[in-house]
Amino acid sequence: MDPTLVGIGGIILLMVFLTLRVPIAWSLGIVGFIGLLFLLPSHAAFVSLFELVWSKADSYNLSVVPMFVFMGMLAMESGVGSEIYDACNKWVGHLPGGLALGTVAASGGFAAVSGSSIASVATIGRVAIPEMRKYRYDPQLAVGSVAAAGTLGVLIPPSIILVVYGILTELSIGKLLLAGIIPGIVTMIFFGLMIVVRIRIRPALAPPVAPFSWGERFKSIPQVIPIVILFVAVLGSLYLGIATPTESAAVGCFIAFIILLVKADKPKEAFLKAIWGTVDTVGMIFAIIVCVTIFVAFINLSQIPSKAADAVVSLPWPNYVVFIMIMLLYIPLGMFLDPLGILFITMPIIFPAVIALGYDGIWFGVIVTKLIEVGLITPPLGLNVFVAKSVAPEMEIWDIFRGIGWFVVMDFVTISSLMLWPQLVLWLPDMLMK
Known part of the structure; x- marks a missing residue:
């Protein structure tokens, strides 16, 4: 046959x-x-x-997965998410849509130590949604900002998605993690600009909040220092060549464990929850x-990857048109499959075709991750939306989907920017890991 x-x-x-x-x-x-x-x-x-x-x-390469998952679980159980949100709120809460801006900033900060979008939504949502309710924010904006900002967890390192992508494609995990930093920041900037513009046009969506004093703002800075130390330790050890990805993740686990001992109300219970959460997640991934x-x-x-690559290269269209067509496949996939499932099913066929077209594998990994982000907040699956629903059970699921509409638009603006200017992705890893 x-x-x-x-x-x-x-x-x-x-x-x-x-x-x-x-x-x-x-x-x-x-x-x-x-x-x-x-x-x-x-x-x-x-x-x-x-x-x-x-x-x-x-495979030794797989050892990085449980390390990063465990680090994220320790960070989540330590309670640092609420402290990150509190600090961000004090600095930007008084701006138009400030509490939503604080949610985006806090989600980005928590993503830098969790590597999980679901953890970001659950952790930040528990503190951000009640605060926005208190100040009579539009419910769709409040819950939508939590669900959308949580997607930063699959892009900003230590992203489990980028780690698994590196394992599947045999690309440098260190370069992939560095490649996610600037796109993550760009995503946060576009989200923030959209929120400010919307509130300028419709102030009723987010009533103003009284500003905190400068003294209160500066007092909140120590709350984010542990996260900064953890982030710098993990990526710094990679950049300086001191540690492999697995070793840098182990360093991160140790620092996250110290943070948990200091921050958690019940360290023993929090530690056990982190262990069982890690076992459950890693078992599924492995x-x-x-x-x-x-x-x-x-x-x-079956020779499908090689034949698919040959067929794609021989299409009588410009490479960028073919690439856009390939990328459009990820939108419906994201509506029905979980992020890891999308990677595992598509990479054996899609990756060889994309490389045959002459595109950079590191850059492609970040683009795919961004598209997976869109799938996390797109109906009918939209995993982040259902997690946000569990945090705000009084909200109708379709109201939450409507609340993330403008965030999806900004995601596509970000994707377009990364496609037009690939150096937004490649500059940092090329500079730090030559």
Whole structure:
């Protein structure tokens, strides 16, 4: 049987499994192994299965994942999220839409130590939404800003999405993490400008808040120092060449543990919650990574990636048109699949095609991550929106989706900027990690 037809059949079967809500790890593993049985003698298929699973599970590169996840869990359980929001609120709360601006700034700060958008929404939302309710902010703006700003957690390092992308594509994880910094800042700037302009036009959306004194503002600065230390320690050790990504994540875990001991009301309980949260998350990620290895082996044997790359390169259109068409595929995928699932399913086929078009893999990783951000706040799945709903249960889900509409527009403005000026992504990693 033609290997390409077998590969196409496997992709169709995978879509059927996902539609039936079979867990993504099982879907990838089962389809991959069935495909190997079609393309290899049965004995070779079983040998390949065990070799693939062992080689991936035994990979040193994977050790960075539990470290960064554990660091984020420790930071979340330490309670630093509320302190970040309090400090941001004191500095920008008096500006037009200041509490929403503080939410964006605090989400960016918390993203720098959590690496998780869901953790950002849950942590910042618990303190930001009640505060905005207190000052009679428009509910859609309040909850929408929390859900949208939480997406910074998948872009600003230590982004788990960028780490997994690096593992799948065998690109430098250090460069990928550095590449997410400036796009994250640009995203925050566009969000902030949009909020200020909207409030200038419709002041009733966000009634003014009395400013804090300069003394209160300066007193809030020590609250963010632990986060700054953690962020600088992780990226600084990478930049200076002192540590590998895994070692820098271990440094981050140690500092986050100290922060938890100092900040948490009940350190023992918080530590245990962080451990169990890490086990749960890492178990899911590792299961998918191992199973996607089987699926990738099958897809490579089917020759679909190489044929797809050849077909894309031979299209009679400019490269940028083809690239935009590829990028548009991620919008509907984001509506129905979780971020990791999108990466695992698309990278074996899409990445070779994008590289064949001549685009930089680091830059492409950040663009894909931005598109995944859009999927996190896009109906019908919109994971961040459902997390925000759990924090504000009185809100209707479609009201929250309406509240994030302008943030989605700003996300596309950011994506367009990164595509027009790739150096926004590449300048920092090129300068610091030559």
